[in-house]
Amino acid sequence: xxxxxKNERLKAFGSNLKRIRKSQGHxxxxxxxxxxxxxxxxGKIERGETNITLLTFFQLADALKxxxxxxxxx
Numbered sequence: 088x089x090x091x092x093k094n095e096r097l098k099a100f101g102s103n104l105k106r107i108r109k110s111q112g113h114x115x116x117x118x119x120x121x122x123x124x125x126x127x128x129x130g131k132i133e134r135g136e137t138n139i140t141l142l143t144f145f146q147l148a149d150a151l152k153x154x155x156x157x158x159x160x161x
Contacts, residue, residue: 098135099161105133107151107158122150 108118119126124146131137132147139147148155 093138094135097138100158101133101135103161104129104147104158107153108133111151113151118147118150122146 108115113121115126115129118124119129122129124143128137129147132139132143144158145155148158151158
């Protein structure tokens with residue numbers, strides 16, 4: 088996988104995360120509280136600036152009460 092493809096996947100994931108968060112009425116801070124991830128880190132994830140661990144992925148899914156697969160639908 089080329090670097091550009093990786094970055095596009097991170098951006099697509101982040102965009103999907105943001106869409107789900109907003110559709111549920113969460114602010115960055117409220118989601119941060121729910122999943123114990125700093126709100127600035129969630130912002131970086133949503134902008135595709137950081138690659139997360141599998142544990143963080145599941146924390147986000149649990150906090151949003153969605154299946155992990157739903158976070159990957161983009």
